[in-house]
Amino acid sequence: MxxxxxxxxxxxxxxxxxxxxxxxxxxxxxxPAYISPNESxxxxxxxxxxxxxxxxxxxxxxxxxxxxxxxxxxxxxxxxxxxxxxxxxxxxxxxxxxxxxxxxxxxxxxxxxxxxxxxxxxxxxxxxxxxxxxxxxxxxxxxxxxxxxxxxxxxxxxxxxxxxxxxSVDDVCMLNSTSGTTGRPKLVMQTQRRWNAFAAIACRNAAMRPEEVVAAFVPAPFGFGLWTAHFLPALLGRPALVLDRFDAATAIDLMARHHATILACVSTQFRMMLHNQSSDLARLDTLRVMFTGGEAVPYTEAARFEEVTGALVLQFYGSNETGAASATTIYDDERTRLGTGGRLIDEMRVRVLDDGTGQGGVRRGQPAVRGPLMSPGYWNDAAANAELFTEDGWILLGDIVEVDETDRLRVVGRLADLIIRGGKNISALEVEDFIREHPAVEMVAAVGLPDPIFGERLCAAITVTPESDPPTLEQLTSWLRQRGITREYLPERLRVLEAMPVAPGGKIAKARVRQLVQTNAGDDDA
CATH class of the missing domain: 3.40.50.980 (Rossmann fold)
Structure with a gap:
C-alpha cells in the first residue's frame, strides 16, 4: 500500500x-493519532x-x-x-x-x-x-x-x-442510534465501505492534502462524527483533534496550537466559536476548510466565519441512513456553498418524489437515494425499514427539497416531526412520551422554536389533568432527570395551555401549538 x-x-x-x-x-x-487538551x-x-x-x-x-x-x-x-x-x-x-x-x-x-x-x-x-x-x-x-x-x-x-x-468492509460491523425520520431511536446498520466512500468524496470536494490535521468535534458515534473522527484520520494517517466535551474557547485554542487545517463541527458549534468573546478565531490561520451541517447552515454567520478564518465552509445534505445526496465543494461559488446543499453527488442516484403521486421525475418533493453511501437500514426493525425504504429499495429522507436546473439541492421543508437542536435530531414523539408520564400532564406537544445559536430549542406545551397544579419547567425537568432522560430531551421552555389545539382529523395541530408557544408570555423559560 x-x-x-x-x-x-x-x-x-x-x-x-x-x-x-x-x-x-x-x-x-x-x-500522534489523537490529540485532546490533556493527552496525546x-x-x-x-x-x-x-x-x-x-x-x-x-x-x-x-x-x-x-x-x-x-x-x-x-x-x-x-x-x-x-x-x-x-x-x-x-x-x-x-x-x-x-x-x-x-x-x-x-x-x-x-x-x-x-x-x-x-x-x-x-x-x-x-x-x-x-x-x-x-x-x-x-x-x-x-x-x-x-x-x-x-x-x-x-x-x-x-x-x-x-x-x-x-x-470485512462489507459486513455490518457497527450499529449507531438515530431518531431517523420516524419515531423512537433506532439502530442503523453500518459497514466500513460506505464511510470510506463518504470520506473519499469529502477528500475530493475539499482537495485534501497529505499533511491535513483534522479537528473533529462532532459526536463520534453518529454519521457526521464517524467519517470525520474515525474514518478520515485513519485514511489520512494524520492526527485528529478531539474533545470529550465541546467548549468553544478550548476548541479554538486546540486548533491554533496544533495547526488544524480541517474543522468538522455542527452549525451550533461554529456559531458558538463565532460568538465566543475569550478567543480570537483569526488565530486559526492554517484552517482551510470547515465541514458543517447536521442542521440548516446560517448563510450570514457562515460567511462571517469564512471572512474571519479564511476557511471555506462545506457541507453535505443527507442523513445517517442515506449517507449523502448532495454536497458542496471548494470550487463552488459562495451562493452555492452557503445557500444550498450543493449539487447532487455523482456516485449516488437521487430522485425527487412528488407528494401527491409518489412517482419520480419532478424537481420539488421528497428525496430518495440509492448508491454506495446508503446504509443497509435499521437493525431488526421491519416496520421502521418499511417506512425508510421504497418498495424498489430507495432510501427516503424526511424533507421536502427543490433541485434546480444545475442540480443544486435546497431544503424547503421537513416531513418528519423532528426538532434539530445543535445538530442533534430529537424525536418530538419520544419527548412527548416521556412528558406524558408526568402525573399532572393530560396532553403534550413538543415543538422546536427558532434559536440563533442552536437552530432550534425544545419547547413543550401541555394541558394539565383536572385538580392538578401545573408543574414549573424546573419541576418538570427535575422529574425527567430522575428518570434518566437524556439531556437533549429536556424541554427548555414550557407553556401551559388551557386547551390543546386539535386539527380536524383529531391530531394535535402542531403549527398552531408553535404559534401559541411563541406568543404566550408568563410561563417558564430555561
Whole structure:
C-alpha cells in the first residue's frame, strides 16, 4: 500500500480502519493519532489499545454484540477497532445519552456487554450500573477502557492470541442510534465501505492534502462524527483533534496550537466559536476548510466565519441512513456553498418524489437515494425499514427539497416531526412520551422554536389533568432527570395551555401549538 489516500481516495474503499491503524502503527509509530487538551495518543498506542479491547471481548466467549458508551476520545475509536478485529458487533451510543436511552438501545440490540469507562462525563460507572439495573438492563459483563488499560469485570484483559473472525468492509460491523425520520431511536446498520466512500468524496470536494490535521468535534458515534473522527484520520494517517466535551474557547485554542487545517463541527458549534468573546478565531490561520451541517447552515454567520478564518465552509445534505445526496465543494461559488446543499453527488442516484403521486421525475418533493453511501437500514426493525425504504429499495429522507436546473439541492421543508437542536435530531414523539408520564400532564406537544445559536430549542406545551397544579419547567425537568432522560430531551421552555389545539382529523395541530408557544408570555423559560 504505497499510494496515499489524498492522491487516489477511491482506491481505499477496500481498507478498514483496522487495516490503516496497523499500517500507521508500523510506519509512524510515534506520531500522534489523537490529540485532546490533556493527552496525546500515538498510532502505536492506538493500535495496542485496540488489540487490548479485542482480547477483552474474545475472553468473554461467543457474544453477539457489545454496547459502546464512551466519551469522544481515543478510547472510543480503539474500542470500535478492537470490536472489528474480534468480529463482535459494536453498538455505539452517544456519550451524552441518559440511562433510559442506553437501556433501550441495549435491549434493541440484544447486547448484555457494556464497554464504558470508570467515569463517563462525570458519571461514575457504579452509578451508571445502578441506573441500568433499575431498568432491568444490568450488563452481564462490564469492560472498562482507559487510555492505558482495559479491564473485564475488574480484571485486566490478557491476550491469549486466539484466532477471531474479523469483519470485512462489507459486513455490518457497527450499529449507531438515530431518531431517523420516524419515531423512537433506532439502530442503523453500518459497514466500513460506505464511510470510506463518504470520506473519499469529502477528500475530493475539499482537495485534501497529505499533511491535513483534522479537528473533529462532532459526536463520534453518529454519521457526521464517524467519517470525520474515525474514518478520515485513519485514511489520512494524520492526527485528529478531539474533545470529550465541546467548549468553544478550548476548541479554538486546540486548533491554533496544533495547526488544524480541517474543522468538522455542527452549525451550533461554529456559531458558538463565532460568538465566543475569550478567543480570537483569526488565530486559526492554517484552517482551510470547515465541514458543517447536521442542521440548516446560517448563510450570514457562515460567511462571517469564512471572512474571519479564511476557511471555506462545506457541507453535505443527507442523513445517517442515506449517507449523502448532495454536497458542496471548494470550487463552488459562495451562493452555492452557503445557500444550498450543493449539487447532487455523482456516485449516488437521487430522485425527487412528488407528494401527491409518489412517482419520480419532478424537481420539488421528497428525496430518495440509492448508491454506495446508503446504509443497509435499521437493525431488526421491519416496520421502521418499511417506512425508510421504497418498495424498489430507495432510501427516503424526511424533507421536502427543490433541485434546480444545475442540480443544486435546497431544503424547503421537513416531513418528519423532528426538532434539530445543535445538530442533534430529537424525536418530538419520544419527548412527548416521556412528558406524558408526568402525573399532572393530560396532553403534550413538543415543538422546536427558532434559536440563533442552536437552530432550534425544545419547547413543550401541555394541558394539565383536572385538580392538578401545573408543574414549573424546573419541576418538570427535575422529574425527567430522575428518570434518566437524556439531556437533549429536556424541554427548555414550557407553556401551559388551557386547551390543546386539535386539527380536524383529531391530531394535535402542531403549527398552531408553535404559534401559541411563541406568543404566550408568563410561563417558564430555561
Amino acid at each position: 504505497t499510494v496515499e489516500f489524498t492522491s487516489a481516495p477511491e482506491r481505499f474503499t477496500d481498507y478498514s480502519v483496522s487495516d490503516m491503524v496497523r499500517r500507521w502503527a508500523e510506519e509512524r509509530p510515534n506520531e 495518543t500515538t498510532w502505536a498506542e492506538y493500535d495496542r489499545l485496540a488489540d487490548d479491547v479485542r482480547a477483552a471481548l474474545l475472553s468473554l466467549g461467543d457474544i453477539p454484540a457489545v454496547t459502546v458508551y464512551l466519551p469522544d476520545t481515543v478510547a472510543l475509536h480503539a474500542t470500535l477497532v478492537g470490536a472489528y478485529r474480534a468480529g463482535v458487533l459494536a453498538v455505539a451510543v452517544g456519550a451524552r445519552s441518559g440511562p433510559a436511552e442506553l437501556a433501550h438501545l441495549m435491549a434493541a440490540a440484544g447486547s448484555t456487554v457494556l464497554v464504558t469507562t470508570g467515569d463517563n462525563r462525570g458519571r461514575p460507572v457504579a452509578e451508571l450500573s445502578s441506573d441500568l439495573s433499575a431498568r432491568d438492563a444490568t450488563p452481564a459483563h462490564l469492560v472498562l477502557v482507559d487510555p492505558t488499560e482495559v479491564t473485564v469485570d475488574g480484571s485486566r484483559a490478557v491476550d491469549d492470541h486466539r484466532v477471531s473472525a474479523e469483519f
